[in-house]
Amino acid sequence: MDWTSILHFFRGPFFTFSLLFFAAGMTYRLIRVLLLGWSRDKVPSRGSKAVGVAKSYLKGVIILPFIPWVKRTFRGNAMTYIGGGLFHLALLAVVVFSTPHMMVWKSLLGFGWPTLPFPVTDWLAAVGIVALVILLINRMTHPVLKLITKAPIWINWVIVFLPFVTGYAMTHHLGLRYESLYSLHMMAVDVLLIWIPLGRISHFLFYFFSRTIHGAQAGKRAVNP
Amino acid sequence: MNKQSAMNAYIKEIGGWVAGQLEACTRCGLCASACHFYQVTDDPEYAPVWKVSLLGQAYQQRFTFLGRLRQALGLGRPITDEALEKWSKLVFEGCTVCNKCAMVCPMGIQLGPLIHDVRAGLTAAGLVPADLHAATVKQDAIGSPLGVTDDAWQERIDWIAEEWEVDIPKDKKGVDTLVVFSSIEIMKFPENLVAVAKIMAKASESWTVSSKGREVVNFAFFEGDRELTKKFLNRVFGAARELGVKRIMISECGHAYDAFRWTAGNIMEVPKGIEVTHVVRVVYDFWKAGRIRLKKGAYDDGTITFHDSCKIQRRGGHIKEPRELLAWLAPRAFKEMSPAREQSLCCGGGGGVISIKEADALRLAVFGMKVEQMNKIGAQAVCMVCSNCRLQFTEGVAHYKSGIQVRGLTDMVFKAME
Numbered sequence: 001m002d003w004t005s006i007l008h009f010f011r012g013p014f015f016t017f018s019l020l021f022f023a024a025g026m027t028y029r030l031i032r033v034l035l036l037g038w039s040r041d042k043v044p045s046r047g048s049k050a051v052g053v054a055k056s057y058l059k060g061v062i063i064l065p066f067i068p069w070v071k072r073t074f075r076g077n078a079m080t081y082i083g084g085g086l087f088h089l090a091l092l093a094v095v096v097f098s099t100p101h102m103m104v105w106k107s108l109l110g111f112g113w114p115t116l117p118f119p120v121t122d123w124l125a126a127v128g129i130v131a132l133v134i135l136l137i138n139r140m141t142h143p144v145l146k147l148i149t150k151a152p153i154w155i156n157w158v159i160v161f162l163p164f165v166t167g168y169a170m171t172h173h174l175g176l177r178y179e180s181l182y183s184l185h186m187m188a189v190d191v192l193l194i195w196i197p198l199g200r201i202s203h204f205l206f207y208f209f210s211r212t213i214h215g216a217q218a219g220k221r222a223v224n225p
Numbered sequence: 226m227n228k229q230s231a232m233n234a235y236i237k238e239i240g241g242w243v244a245g246q247l248e249a250c251t252r253c254g255l256c257a258s259a260c261h262f263y264q265v266t267d268d269p270e271y272a273p274v275w276k277v278s279l280l281g282q283a284y285q286q287r288f289t290f291l292g293r294l295r296q297a298l299g300l301g302r303p304i305t306d307e308a309l310e311k312w313s314k315l316v317f318e319g320c321t322v323c324n325k326c327a328m329v330c331p332m333g334i335q336l337g338p339l340i341h342d343v344r345a346g347l348t349a350a351g352l353v354p355a356d357l358h359a360a361t362v363k364q365d366a367i368g369s370p371l372g373v374t375d376d377a378w379q380e381r382i383d384w385i386a387e388e389w390e391v392d393i394p395k396d397k398k399g400v401d402t403l404v405v406f407s408s409i410e411i412m413k414f415p416e417n418l419v420a421v422a423k424i425m426a427k428a429s430e431s432w433t434v435s436s437k438g439r440e441v442v443n444f445a446f447f448e449g450d451r452e453l454t455k456k457f458l459n460r461v462f463g464a465a466r467e468l469g470v471k472r473i474m475i476s477e478c479g480h481a482y483d484a485f486r487w488t489a490g491n492i493m494e495v496p497k498g499i500e501v502t503h504v505v506r507v508v509y510d511f512w513k514a515g516r517i518r519l520k521k522g523a524y525d526d527g528t529i530t531f532h533d534s535c536k537i538q539r540r541g542g543h544i545k546e547p548r549e550l551l552a553w554l555a556p557r558a559f560k561e562m563s564p565a566r567e568q569s570l571c572c573g574g575g576g577g578v579i580s581i582k583e584a585d586a587l588r589l590a591v592f593g594m595k596v597e598q599m600n601k602i603g604a605q606a607v608c609m610v611c612s613n614c615r616l617q618f619t620e621g622v623a624h625y626k627s628g629i630q631v632r633g634l635t636d637m638v639f640k641a642m643e
Contacts, residue, residue: 147275
């Protein structure tokens with residue numbers, strides 16, 4: 001078996017399988033939580049839940065990543081904030097706004113969008129890799145993170161790191177032949193897609209649960225979330 | 226048996242509301258730095274995420290695919306009795322359920338309420354610290370966690386009324402407001418009763434206290450014992466129904482306000498048409514409506530600050546009222562601590578922690594952060610609207626030999642009345 005057919009497999013049928021597994025897995029996780037039962041809040045509110053929810057998302061998107069003003073939180077957690085913030089920025093830029101990835105989205109969704117120039121996404125990919133390394137070191141050294149990090153979280157790191165480095169290596173033709181690197185990249189992406197519904201990378205979905213709950217809790221009490 | 230009942234209790238608590246939040250945790254560990262217990266000890270076990278992990282473990286084993294698979298293969302690690310005992314210390318002695326952690330969580334997870342659920346499970350397993358449970362048993366049997374009997378309560382009310390020459394109506398039907406005090410106020414801060422009585426009289430508000438619903442504190446709520454929580458709440462709701470009042474005014478007590486205002490309606494039938502409100506709101510409304518007049522600048526000497534109580538401000542919403550009052554009473558002297566309002570630092574005495582002797586050293590160590598906060602702005606006095614906080618402040622200020630004066634805002638309002 002040569003690299004070309006390996007590549008065909010991992011960007012063809014196996015990619016399709018991974019995507020379907022991802023979609024089915026996430027749907028299962030979503031439905032399971034929804035079906036666990038939600039009781040209606042019967043307590044009269046002092047303020048507006050909707051306003052609270054809106055503020056909660058604004059805080060989540062703007063304030064927490066860029067202005068972690070809550071006292072004593074940034075100190076001692078600089079690596080978490082900086083590493084986490086840069087990683088998510090890089091992830092967004094590379095996965096959504098790089099031309100090759102947008103083309104993949106376009107083939108799946110049927111429509112595309114403007115992308116960032118290559119040097120920008122390329123640098124951001126490197127930033128993402130560095131951020132991941134920072135986060136790894138942070139996780140290995142921070143006393144709280146050492147305590148709460150169990151095997152699945154370490155696996156998460158490896159599985160997220162691999163698509164980044166293989167993708168970067170592939171665009172820069174580092175080490176192996178292009179087809180080989182491309183195949184490894186696709187393998188890593190497929191593994192990632194399969195792993196997401198099984199672990200905590202799925203937080204991008206449950207983010208919407210917890211931030212909405214947080215906003216509603218604050219809103220009904222008429223305080224800022 | 227212990228283990229089993231605890232597990233069952235946890236699992237019963239898990240609905241979508243809890244599960245959705247447990248699933249959202251990314252294990253970033255930021256909540257630790259919001260927790261004053263972690264900050265003073267540097268012990269990672271005080272991280273809120275770690276305290277909640279017991280609930281997470283139960284959830285995973287019972288509800289998640291991988292967790293169930295592991296269990297089926299015999300790979301799941303059961304929760305041991307030793308672990309439960311350790312967790313009991315963490316969540317009862319090392320957590321005031323102040324929910325500051327939720328304010329820093331990037332995902333917005335309500336860690337406070339989740340820790341309340343952990344407490345509930347441990348309570349079901351019989352793992353409540355002895356002192357806390359003793360107070361709960363006392364409240365159940367005698368009607369007051371401090372052991373104030375019916376007779377002692379009657380005598381104390383009469384004594385306060387006589388000593389300060391105030392009118393404190395007892396079991397008066399058909400009035401508008403039922404005022405419920407805590408035993409802490411009755412025994413340790415009688416001036417709170419005096420202040421309320423004087424303010425009510427000045428505002429011509431018809432009100433009463435009730436001998437049946439005489440305790441506002443709910444120790445079962447600290448424990449997370451739902452049935453007993455309802456029983457204690459019902460004593461007051463029952464009295465309110467019987468007396469035909471329009472509203473229940475919670476005195477300076479935080480957890481009680483949470484229980485009556487934000488929790489009762491979702492765990493039991495509450496009497497319809499009876500509003501639950503807090504004394505700081507009532508006083509504020511009287512002042513705004515001109516029913517009481519306050520001397521402007523009555524406390525304008527030195528520097529005075531306000532302590533936000535977690536259950537009345539961050540989790541209660543009464544952030545604006547005390548500030549407007551202070552801006553009037555002490556326009557130049559009033560100075561905010563940092564952080565304040567929703568982000569305020571808990572005093573360390575809430576959630577029943579103050580009643581646990583074994584937690585004393587930790588509780589006072591935590592208060593050191595509050596002293597530091599007050600010293601930073603050069604505060605000579607601090608006021609608050611929660612007697613539980615006030616007890617902690619009084620003790621803490623003495624412990625640190627700080628000269629800061631500790632005051633209740635209601636008392637200050639009364640003394641500034643024209």
